Amino acid sequence: MTKVHVTTTINGDPTEFLCEPDETLLDVLRDRLGMTGSKEGCGTGDCGACSVTLNGRLVCSCLVLGAEAEGQEIGTIEGMAQGENLHVLQKKFIEHAALQCGICTPGLLVAAKSLLEKNPDPTEEETRYWLAGNLCRCTGYDKIIRAVMDAAKEMREAA
Amino acid sequence: MALDSKSDLPQFKVVGTRPARPDGIDKVTGRARFGADMSAPGMLTGLILRSPHAHARIVSIDTSKAEALAGVHAVVTRKDFREITDDDFTADILDNCMAGAKALYDGHAIAAVAASSTKIAREALKLIDVTYEKLDHVTDVDEAIEDGAPVLHEGRSDETVPAGMSPNVLSRYEFGHGDPEEGLKNADHVVERTYKTEATHQGYIEPHACLAQMGPDGQGDLWVCTQGHYMVRNTCAAILGIEQGQLRVTASEIGGGFGGKTTLFLEPVALMLAKKSGRPVKMVMTRSEVLRATGPTASTSIDVKIGMTKDGKITAGFAEMRYQGGAYPGSPVEFGAMSAFAPYDLEHVKTIGWDIVTNRPKAAAYRAPGAPMAAFAVESAIDELARHFGLDPLEVRLKNAAREGTKASYGPTYPAIGLEATLRTAKDHPHWSAPLGENQGRGVACGFWFNFGGDTCVTLNITPDGTVTVSEGNPDIGGSRASMSMMAAEELGIPYEKVRTIVADTGSLGQNEVTDGSRVTFAVGLATIEAARAAKREMCKRAAMIWGIDEEAVEWVDGAAQPAGPNAGKFPPMTLAEIAETASNTGGPIAGHHEANPEGAGVSFATHMCDVEVDPDTGAAKILRYTVFQDAGKAIHPAYVEGQFQGGAAQGIGWALNEEYIYGDDGILQNAGFLDYRVPVASDLPMIDAVILEIPNPGHPYGVRGVGETSIVPPLAAVANAVSAAAGVRMTDLPMSPPKLLAALHAKG
Ligand code: FES
Ligand code: FES
Numbered sequence: 051m052t053k054v055h056v057t058t059t060i061n062g063d064p065t066e067f068l069c070e071p072d073e074t075l076l077d078v079l080r081d082r083l084g085m086t087g088s089k090e091g092c093g094t095g096d097c098g099a100c101s102v103t104l105n106g107r108l109v110c111s112c113l114v115l116g117a118e119a120e121g122q123e124i125g126t127i128e129g130m131a132q133g134e135n136l137h138v139l140q141k142k143f144i145e146h147a148a149l150q151c152g153i154c155t156p157g158l159l160v161a162a163k164s165l166l167e168k169n170p171d172p173t174e175e176e177t178r179y180w181l182a183g184n185l186c187r188c189t190g191y192d193k194i195i196r197a198v199m200d201a202a203k204e205m206r207e208a209a
Numbered sequence: 210m211a212l213d214s215k216s217d218l219p220q221f222k223v224v225g226t227r228p229a230r231p232d233g234i235d236k237v238t239g240r241a242r243f244g245a246d247m248s249a250p251g252m253l254t255g256l257i258l259r260s261p262h263a264h265a266r267i268v269s270i271d272t273s274k275a276e277a278l279a280g281v282h283a284v285v286t287r288k289d290f291r292e293i294t295d296d297d298f299t300a301d302i303l304d305n306c307m308a309g310a311k312a313l314y315d316g317h318a319i320a321a322v323a324a325s326s327t328k329i330a331r332e333a334l335k336l337i338d339v340t341y342e343k344l345d346h347v348t349d350v351d352e353a354i355e356d357g358a359p360v361l362h363e364g365r366s367d368e369t370v371p372a373g374m375s376p377n378v379l380s381r382y383e384f385g386h387g388d389p390e391e392g393l394k395n396a397d398h399v400v401e402r403t404y405k406t407e408a409t410h411q412g413y414i415e416p417h418a419c420l421a422q423m424g425p426d427g428q429g430d431l432w433v434c435t436q437g438h439y440m441v442r443n444t445c446a447a448i449l450g451i452e453q454g455q456l457r458v459t460a461s462e463i464g465g466g467f468g469g470k471t472t473l474f475l476e477p478v479a480l481m482l483a484k485k486s487g488r489p490v491k492m493v494m495t496r497s498e499v500l501r502a503t504g505p506t507a508s509t510s511i512d513v514k515i516g517m518t519k520d521g522k523i524t525a526g527f528a529e530m531r532y533q534g535g536a537y538p539g540s541p542v543e544f545g546a547m548s549a550f551a552p553y554d555l556e557h558v559k560t561i562g563w564d565i566v567t568n569r570p571k572a573a574a575y576r577a578p579g580a581p582m583a584a585f586a587v588e589s590a591i592d593e594l595a596r597h598f599g600l601d602p603l604e605v606r607l608k609n610a611a612r613e614g615t616k617a618s619y620g621p622t623y624p625a626i627g628l629e630a631t632l633r634t635a636k637d638h639p640h641w642s643a644p645l646g647e648n649q650g651r652g653v654a655c656g657f658w659f660n661f662g663g664d665t666c667v668t669l670n671i672t673p674d675g676t677v678t679v680s681e682g683n684p685d686i687g688g689s690r691a692s693m694s695m696m697a698a699e700e701l702g703i704p705y706e707k708v709r710t711i712v713a714d715t716g717s718l719g720q721n722e723v724t725d726g727s728r729v730t731f732a733v734g735l736a737t738i739e740a741a742r743a744a745k746r747e748m749c750k751r752a753a754m755i756w757g758i759d760e761e762a763v764e765w766v767d768g769a770a771q772p773a774g775p776n777a778g779k780f781p782p783m784t785l786a787e788i789a790e791t792a793s794n795t796g797g798p799i800a801g802h803h804e805a806n807p808e809g810a811g812v813s814f815a816t817h818m819c820d821v822e823v824d825p826d827t828g829a830a831k832i833l834r835y836t837v838f839q840d841a842g843k844a845i846h847p848a849y850v851e852g853q854f855q856g857g858a859a860q861g862i863g864w865a866l867n868e869e870y871i872y873g874d875d876g877i878l879q880n881a882g883f884l885d886y887r888v889p890v891a892s893d894l895p896m897i898d899a900v901i902l903e904i905p906n907p908g909h910p911y912g913v914r915g916v917g918e919t920s921i922v923p924p925l926a927a928v929a930n931a932v933s934a935a936a937g938v939r940m941t942d943l944p945m946s947p948p949k950l951l952a953a954l955h956a957k958g
Binding site: 070080085086087088089090091092093094096097099126127128130131136140143144145146147149150151152153154155156159174175177178179181182183184185186187188189190191192193194195196 | 227229230232233234236237238239240241242243245246328411412413414415416462463464465466467493495496686687688846848849851852855856858859860882883884888889890891892893894896897899
């Protein structure tokens with residue numbers, strides 16, 4: 051199989067890469083581009099650790115082919131903070147101790163950001179259902195839900 | 210109403226606050242490097258070929274075609290490893306990492322390759338030709354001990370096993386005192402039942418991963434996600450026949466472990482591939498490999514007999530427990546048999562445990578190994594007895610609760626413990642009196658865990674500008690670096706922000722026990738405090754030298770040395786930073802260190818309370834409300850203590866309701882993925898209220914008890930008691946998945 055040449059944008063940076071036609075976007079990010087912030091917990095779309103956005107839409111990058119990134123805009127955890135300024139969600143996750151081991155954290159942050167872009171004032175139930183695709187084995191979700199809802203509140207107040 | 214004792218502990222300034230953790234920013238930005246996030250120049254990909262059979266003799270393995278494939282740099286089978294004849298424990302770990310004569314379970318490692326790309330490595334696995342002779346298999350714990358059951362190993366049973374039992378029974382354990390048969394005679398009612406629990410997996414989100422290098426000179430380097438890199442070093446050295454000092458192991462950030470990363474799976478294989486190929490080799494498991502070949506806890510079958518008087522006094526407790534630990538000795542049945550009745554003050558109590566092998570993956574530790582299943586059985590029976598007499602289940606537990614001075618069922622006599630405080634606080638909590646609706650039920654249960662100490666080393670360095678670095682040897686699995694920095698700051702009297710704690714590699718410190726047994730905040734915390742005290746002594750000495758007074762005439766107060774009393778002389782306090790600045794002229798750099806194997810890890814108790822609603826049409830049980838009451842001794846960072854309570858409860862809820870290893874008749878695991886092995890997701894759970902009680906542990910300078918494991922002990926029973934109350938039928942088999950619960954509801958009619 052010959053490799054595919056892909057031209058795309060990742061976190062605003064114009065990016066080119068070669069990948070196998072059957073290679074996932076997650077593998078491209080991690081193994082070819084050195085962007086290891088997105089994690090592989092399952093490779094089958096069941097854990098959300100690999101969450102990224104594709105033209106603003108939340109996807110599991112383990113279920114997207116690298117070749118599909120052609121001409122698209124990809125957003126990953128590495129693009130969430132602006133320079134040294136953390137996103138409100140990132141600050142709230144630290145403040146609320148919403149991570150123990152932290153392996154689920156990048157995926158949860160990407161997913162939560164995409165929730166708040168769609169729904170700036172989610173209820174607890176809406177937050178729980180939106181994040182139901184992101185497994186966390188350490189926290190029991192309590193502090194994660196609190197962090198996301200507190201971030202939503204702060205973002206609403208700042209808006 | 211807080212029942213925690215107000216003790217003479219120091220007034221804390223840093224301990225008990227909730228500062229940001231030192232690894233926080235790395236972890237929210239994606240910068241933190243976990244097991245699979247490391248690479249090395251010239252690195253190869255290592256993959257493992259696994260058995261498709263539950264039980265088979267390995268007749269031959271032909272690797273020649275794989276070796277001939279361009280891009281393949283090494284192929285490894287068991288033949289590449291030396292035979293270990295003097296140490297069964299290590300020999301079993303090796304056999305589990307790479308099968309010898311037989312494949313003992315679906316997913317057992319048979320061979321491994323290292324190739325220049327993942328694609329080539331996958332191709333190479335297909336070219337390995339293995340001839341198997343299939344054997345009969347057994348995966349159920351009760352079937353494994355029947356006459357004529359397929360036998361995994363001959364001659365592995367120890368002297369505790371009576372003659373004539375199946376060779377699959379490897380050990381027998383017994384604990385207790387008094388005479389339960391005698392005690393049962395005084396009971397007004399006896400509950401006698403058999404309870405079963407299915408195996409569950411720790412379910413850490415990060416699959417096992419490592420990056421190995423190994424030179425022909427016997428020097429090696431290993432980067433690995435593990436709960437104990439010193440254990441990895443020592444066991445890999447034993448397996449490979451190299452010296453411990455020649456193998457340097459660095460622990461990556463760890464994406465969850467819960468006990469499952471306290472042993473080896475990939476590491477010796479990766480080192481062997483690296484040695485044979487002369488190249489760095491990276492290995493990362495898939496989720497399906499994680500479920501098929503690592504971790505799970507034991508499945509169990511437990512007979513319980515408990516007698517009670519009509520006013521709620523337990524007259525006797527008896528349990529016979531069968532735990533299968535997969536294909537090798539070492540199910541956690543001993544801990545199960547020790548902990549089953551630990552919360553109670555009983556005159557007559559006895560537990561018998563049987564360690565049994567089956568054709569399943571080798572059980573690894575899982576959070577309070579062995580205890581949750583035992584508590585499920587005992588706490589279910591106690592609940593049934595309380596209901597039989599119409600008694601308040603919390604009152605019944607209070608009436609029988611172990612206290613200071615109680616002789617525990619497993620032997621020792623308890624010092625000050627917190628069980629009673631958790632029960633009284635639970636009784637006074639608004640949750641206990643909240644109304645319930647239709648199809649809803651409430652359950653409570655107690656749980657216990659021993660907590661461990663273990664070998665521990667800490668080095669604390671004072672830098673020239675007066676900041677402090679702490680090196681410890683235990684992977685930080687839930688915020689322990691923050692806790693160590695807090696204890697160091699507290700002891701030194703400086704701000705938390707002035708201390709940075711790192712997890713050092715195996716070349717930097719002496720031996721450290723694995724991050725297990727809820728030992729880290731206790732043991733590493735103790736060593737950190739002692740290291741800080743050693744540094745303080747040295748700093749007082751330096752100040753004394755500068756002032757020209759006696760060392761004994763200097764004391765450390767609020768981050769500075771000062772003359773102790775008016776007779777010592779009149780000198781303004783000299784801060785840590787000032788002493789550090791001149792250290793070069795007063796004797797050189799300043800550090801403190803402490804090495805110990807501390808005894809005195811205080812046992813920890815919890816009471817959990819849970820409300821569920823059962824859907825009579827589907828058999829689904831939904832958790833409505835959940836409260837954890839647990840004794841932490843002293844909560845160093847309360848947010849992380851709450852996190853341990855909440856996380857343990859959530860794992861226990863999963864175990865109670867959904868999680869299970871499902872084997873087909875062919876002995877093949879049917880649900881080796883997160884879609885079918887269903888761990889709780891955010892929408893399954895309510896908020897989990899965490900109530901921290903603080904009954905100081907006399908064995909720790911600040912009163913700390915381990916908190917990580919007790920939290921998974923009560924939930925199986927708390928949920929089962931709630932579901933049984935809601936459904937009006939006693940549930941004795943876990944998980945109480947919708948089909949099982951629906952069948953029970955139908956059977957009840
Ligand atoms: S790795 Fe993509 S969903 Fe789990
Ligand atoms: S913090 Fe460990 S999986 Fe979420």
